[in-house]
Amino acid sequence: MKPLYCSDGGDVKVNSPPCHSPGAILPDLPQAAEDPDKNCGLSKDATAPETQAWLARHRFTQHVPTFTNFSGADLLRLSRDDIIQICGLADGIRLFNALHAKRIEPRLTVYVCPSGCTVYSVLYLHACRAAELLHKLRTLLPPTSKIVLNKKIKHYLHRRIEPRLTVYVCPSGCTVYSVLYLHACRAAELLHKLRTLLPPTSKECDTVLVSGPNGAPVRLTDELVRHLPDNSTYRLERIEDDTLLLSPTGN
Template sequence: MLFWHSHPETYQQHAQNNYIRDALAPFLKHEEEQQSTEIGESPFHHVLCAATSPAVKLQDETLTYLNQGQSYEIRMLNRKLVEYTDISSKCIKSIVRVVFHDRRLQYTEHQQLEGWRWNRPGDRILDIDIPLSVGIMEPRAHPLQLNTIEFLWDPDKNASVFIQVNCISTEFTPRKHGGEKGVPFRIQIDTFSAGEHGEYTEHMLSASCQVKVFKPKGADRKLKTDREKIEKKSPQDREKYQPSYKTTVLTECSPWPEAPSVSRTSNTPSPGYHIAHTSYSFPEENCSPDQQGELHLPRHGDAILLLFAMFSSFCRLFSGFSGSDLLKMSREDFIQICGPADGIRLFNAIKGRCIQPRLTVYVSQLQNRNQLHTKAAGEDVYHALYLEDLTVLELTEKIANLYNAPSQQIRHVYRQGPTGIHVLVSDEMVQNFTEESSFIISTMKGNFMDTDWASCLSSWSYVVKIAIAHAQKNSVEG
C-alpha cells in the first residue's frame, strides 16, 4: 500500500492485479455473476478504504462507519487495465458528493444544507486531502457547493483520492435529550469523459455507498460494538448477516441530477447546456436575479432542468411549458400533475432556483413635470423592473405593482418619439428596449388621448406613456 502511494505509475502488472483484487475482494466473492455483466458495461470501479459493518443483514445494502474529519482513501480502479489498452488516454472527470440516503431528507435537502451552513460558517461538508491523494489533477471544491468536490484522473493509471467528511449524522436529526440516531449519508461518484467540444459531459459511471459519520473515534467504537453484538449471536443467526470487509465497494447507481459538473472546465460551452462557475446547487431561497445561484433556462431547451434532475419521465408532460411557467406553478400544482412524491421533489428542485431576466429596466417617479428635461442622472432613486416575457402586458403589470395602481385600468402604453409624437408601444417595441434603460414617470393635470389618467415613462431620449381609465380627470405626461 505504501508502494501504491509513492509510485502508482511504476506498478508492474502482477502488482496491479493484486492491488485491484485485494480492494475488490468482497465484490469478487459475493457478486461473481453480477460482476461479469457489469464489467461488460464499465471497467471502472471505486473502492472506499473503510470497513463495512457486520451488523447488516444479507439482503440489505452495506453500511460503512466514518470518523468526522478523518481522511479516507477512495481508489479509482480500472478493472481491465491489464487486460487491454483500448481505453483512451484522455483524462476523465469524477465528481464526489455526500448526499442524504433517506428520501424524507432528500425532499428538504436545500433547507437542511442551508441550516448546516448557517450553524457552521466557513466549514465544508466534504473536503479533499490533496497531499495524500495520488494520480489526480485539477482538484476543485466550489465555495458554495459544500458537499461536492471534483478532479481529473487518467484511466490508464489507477488513481487514489482522500476525502474528509466534516458533518456528522446526528446533525440532521431532531434534537431530543441525547441518544439520537444519526441519519445515513451516501457517498456518490459520477464519472464523465470529454465530449467533442472538450466538456466532460459523456457519462461513464455513477456509483455510491451508504455511510454514517460519527465524531472522532466514534466510528471505531461503533464498529467494535457491532462485532461484539454479532459474536454473541448463535451461528444460525450470524449466517443472516453480512461479513465485515476491510473495504467498501461502491455499487452502480443513477447519475446525480446536477451532473456533469460543479464548475466550467473549458471556455467552450457544452453541446446543449452548460453550468456557469457560479454555483446553483444551493442558492438562496429569495435571491435576486443578479445574485449567484441563478439558473439560465434557454427558451430552446426548457426541458433541460427536468432532464438533468432525474425527472426525464415528465419531459413530455411539460413539453408545452416554458421555464417561466414552471417557476410560476405552486406546490399543489406539481403534486396534482406528478403525484405526491415526485411533485414535491420537482417543486423543491425548481423553487430553489432563480431565473435570470431577459430584460432589466429602471424607473423613477418625477414629482414635477418641469423637471423632466432638466433632471440630471443620479439625482433620484430608481426601481428595477425584471421582464421575462417582453410584452406590453408584463411591463404594464410591473409598473402597476410598483406604484400600487390597478393594472386592469391601464389601457395603453405610449412612447414619445421625435418632435414629441406619441407612438403606441407594441410587444415588438418592448423586445427592442435597450438593456438597463433608465425611465422617468411624471404626472400632470389635464386630459390626454380621451383618457382619465395617464402615466409617463421616459429615458433621456424617449418617453413611454400609460393611460389609466376610471379615475378623476387628470393626465400624466413626460
Template sequence: MLFWHSQPEHYWPTSAEHYQNPASSIYRETIQLPFLKQEDQPPIVPQCPSFQCVLRASSSPAVKLHEETLTYLNQGQSYEIRMLSNWKGITEMSEGRRLLRSVVRVVFHDRRLQYSERQQLESWQLNHPGDRILDLDVPLSVGVIDPLVNPNTLNTIEFLWDPSKRTSIFIQVNCISTEFTQRKNGGEKGAPFRIQVDTYKADSHGGSTEHLYSCSCQVKVFKPKGADRKQKTDHEKVEKRSALEREKYQPACETTVLTECAPWPDTDATRSPHSTPNNFRTPTPERACSSPVCALTAPLNAREQSLGPSASITETQQWLVRNRFSNYCRTFSNFTGADILKLSRKDLTQICGVADGIRLAHSLTARSVRPRSTLYISTERTEKKHSSNDTSQTVYQEVYLEDMTAAELTTKIADLFGIPANHIQRISKTGPQGIHILLTDTMVRHITDESCFTASLQKLPDSDGYHCILQ
C-alpha cells in the first residue's frame, strides 16, 4: 500500500525527510540480494537535490498515480513560486557575485501545439494587443533582483536571485487554456500548459553560460474563479468512487513541486541579460515596449512635438514611446503618422481598449499646454544701452514660465545671454524712483502676464558673477 503525504510547507526539508523525486530520478533503489544480510547494510538516506521550485497552488485529485500532476490556475491571479536552494557551489562564489539567473516561461504541453507555438502566440497577441501571457508581480515578490522582460517573447520573464536568501516570485498567467483550442468546450477541454524554470550560473564575464537546474509542472488556466470550481468538481468525482478505486488516484496536495526536466532549448539562454539589447528593466508597473525602436533616444523637448501626417514609421514609434504608449509599439509597428491620424476614436478604443484608446485619441488631437506666464525680454549689455524712447531698434524674445519661480526666471535669462545660470548671482527689478528690488518667488508670481522688460547685466566687483537688472 502506498502512503502519500502533503508536500512540505517550510522552505527546505531536512535530509531525513522523504523527498519526492521525478520518475526519471538518477537515484536508483538498492537491489535486494538474497546472499547478503540486509541488517549489515548501512541505512539509505534520501539525497536532497540542490534546487527545488514549489508552486503555491493545489494539484488536482483526479490524476492517476502513474500520471504527471496537474494544477489549475486562475487567469490573472498571482501565484507564488518558492525558489529553494541547497546548492553547495555557492561557497565557491565570491561574496559580491552570489547571484543566479533564472528564466521562467509558460509553454505548451502538447507536442502538436509546440510545433506551431510561434503562430499561436502571434495570433493571441493580435487579439490581446499590449498584453503579455506571463507577467511578474514585482511588489509581492521577495528576493528578486533586477527583473527583466524580453519584449520579443510574451511568455518569458527572468530575474537574478541569491540562493543563500529567501526568494519567492509571484507570476500571473494572462491567457486561458481554451484560447488555444479549435472548439471552445469549456476549461477542462482546454490546452494544458507547462511552467518551466531554468537556472544558470553567472560566469566571470557577467554571462550565464553554465546550466544548473531545470524543472517544470503541468497546469491548466481557467477564467477567474474557474480553477476553484474545477478543483471542487474533481474532488467530488473522486469521492464518489469506491475506496479501492480512490487508491489509484493521487491525493490533492496544497502545493505543487516542479519536477526536474531537460533545459529549454533556447539559443539566448546563455546570453547575459545585461548585454542583450532587447531586454528592458521593469522596476515600474509599466510594461516594457514590444519594439526595438523603443531604445532609440529622443531630444528632451520632443514631448512637446505633436504627431504629424508626414511622420515616418520610426518617428511614429518614437512618439508612442515618449507619450507612454510603448505597449502598442508592436501593434502600430507598420503605421506612419498619417495612418494613425486616420483612425477614429472608436477604432483606437477597439485596438487599445477603452482607457488607453481614449488617452491615445486625446494625445493625437491635444494642443500644447499653455504656459502659466509669458514675458517679453530684450537683452542688452550695459555698454550698448539704447535710449528709453528708442523702441524701433529693440528686439524682444519670449520667455515662458511654468513654475513661476525666481530660479526658473534666472535660468531663462541666462539662456538668453548665453551664459551659465550660476553666473547670475543677483537679479533685481527697477522700482519707484529707480530703486532696485530683489526678485523673489512672490514677486515673480505677481508679474503681469505678457509684460515687457529690458534685461541688462552688470559685472559684480571682485567676482565672476553678474547682477541682472530688469527695467
C-alpha cells in the first residue's frame, strides 16, 4: 500500500491511510540466517555512502534515492511508522526489521581443531545438515583436503531437528540396527524410511504390518505410528512380495 502525499499551503505532508494497522497486518519477523551481514543491523556510524550500499545489499535499491543524504544514525532514528509512511507498508516493515535485526542463534555450535594445530575454531550451524558442516570444515583445511563425515555425525546432525518418534530397525539377516527419525509420524513416512533399508528388488513393497498381541498382524496406520513407543526396536522382514512385517524385539 503506497503512502498518500498532499499539499497544504506549500507544505508537503505524508498521510498514511487510517483504515489499516501495520502491526495487525504484518508482524515483525526475524531476518534469514543465510547471509551473515543480514544478521546485524545498519551501524549508527555508517556514512551516507555506506548507508546507500547497505540499502542496496538488502534489496532496497528503489529507496536509495529517497535516503541519499541519510547516514546510518539518521536512518536508525526513524520510527517504524516513519519508515512505513516513506516506503510503503511491505517494504517499510522489511526495512525496519533489517535495520533492527537481532542475532539469530545457531541451532548447534561445535569447536574443531585441525590435526597439527592447538587452537580450536568455532563453527555455528543453523540448518544442522551434513552439507553445511562439510562446507564449514573445508574452510579450516587446505583446498586439496578430502573430508568424509562419520555416519554417527550425520545421524547426530539429523537428530538436532527434534523428531517426534525414534525407532530402531534391524532387517532380517542383519545384526546391526538402523535408527529412523520420524517427524510427521505418518505411515507413509515410516514406509519410505523402511524401504531405504531394503535391497532394490524389495522396494516395491507398499504394505507394512506390525506384529501385535499374540502375534496378530496389524496394518500400519497413521494412528498406530503415533502410538508406537519412542526408542523401540523392531525386526523387519518381507513376508510377501509387497508386504513387510515389523516385529518388536526385547529392549
